[in-house]
Amino acid sequence: MNLSSNPTAHDSVTLVHATHLIQDSSEVASFLKKSGFELLEFIKVSDGRNTHCLQISLNETYISFEKRNNLFTKEFVDIALTGFGLGTKDIVSTQGRLTLHGFHPLAIEEQKLLFSEAKKERREIECKVFKLKKSDVLEGNVEFIDVISSTKSDTKSVHYNALSHFHAIIICTDKPEETIARYCWLTNQPSPRRIFNSSWQVVLGQQKIIVCSVEEVERIFPSVNVTNLPSILGYALLTKNLSKTKDYFSHNESLFQSLNQGSIQLKLPDFIGGNLIIGTNAADFPWNGDFN
Incomplete structure (x- = not known):
């Protein structure tokens, strides 16, 4: 099988993260810590709602565990591996390329991550993200992330479980x-x-x-x-x-x-x-x- 796309370094895509939706953050955190993971904890502000997140950093990639605070959202009750993120160095070009190929990328949005710091201060990270319509990807939720302003932590990925x-x-x-x-x-x-x-x-x-x-x-x-x-x-x-x-x-x-x-x-x-x-x-x- 060979498809006639023309990849360039400017529009190369990488695998950035996997996402789980969860209900009980404490239960999940306890399991992950007992399994030898170091965790980051933060609030993601995106699309008009706040999401409490746990993150396992894995050397410029990560696994995210998200608990939605909006109780009226149907997906709050789902517990599953629900999606993943792909990284791009030029999010505007990637969005345009996908549109030309018949996909339906949504608008690029600014996403904020709020990390708790010592003395009740918060560290804030911003990045650009766009998602695809659910009809484009039936397996789960796929988003594209600007890796220049990525959500990945700069913390070194050292876990007890190796x-x-x-x-x-x-x-x-x-x-x-x-x-x-x-x-x-x-x-x-x-x-x-x-x-x-x-x-x-x-x-x-x-x-x-x-x-x-x-x-x-x-x-x-x-x-x-x-x-x-x-x-x-x-x-x-x-x-x-x-x-x-x-x-x-x-x-x-x-x-x-x-x-x-x-x-x-x-x-x-x-x-x-x-x-x-x-x-x-x-x-x-x-x-x-x-x-x-």
Whole structure:
């Protein structure tokens, strides 16, 4: 498969974050801290509402856990891995490119993050973001972030569990070719790679978007029951020390499973949602072998 887009360094796209919607911040924070993560806590001001957030920083990428304060919002009751963010160095050009290719990017908005500091002071970070209409991306909420003014923290990513980098987002669908074509246009990458028999990946530098066909879920996430299609099934993280990572996660009630490639699989608890694959390098993951 080859699509006729023309990627340039000016409009290159990277994977920036994954987002969970949660109900109980205290319960989630307790689980994450026991699992060896250092957390940041802040308020995100966006689209006329405030969102209480927990963040795991992973060397210029991050995982966000958001609790909406607007009780009337329907998505407040949902607990799930609901979306992810893509970074761009030229948000205006990216918005224009997507419009030309038939997508429906919403208006660029200024987003504020308010971090609590000592002595009751607050540190404020601003960034530019635009989202896509839900009809453009059926798997979840996708937003584009200006990485020049990004929301990522400048705090060094050091976690007790040795997890260090966000490697891939994993999507499950019953229409893999249609889905991978859409993500090629979204990320400005013309040549996806087939994995297994009917699944695909888009390579974004050292990161990847994995589009897994529902027939091949077992080859990536054994024993995971897929209930919604399409959906964001999980993500892959890199660790500097797999043994240390295992030790931190083994104390909790996560579904923990070793995979043949040298990676491990974790089913996150229901109050967070989603699945993890963890390895020491990219070659540990199931999709980095068995190419057609």
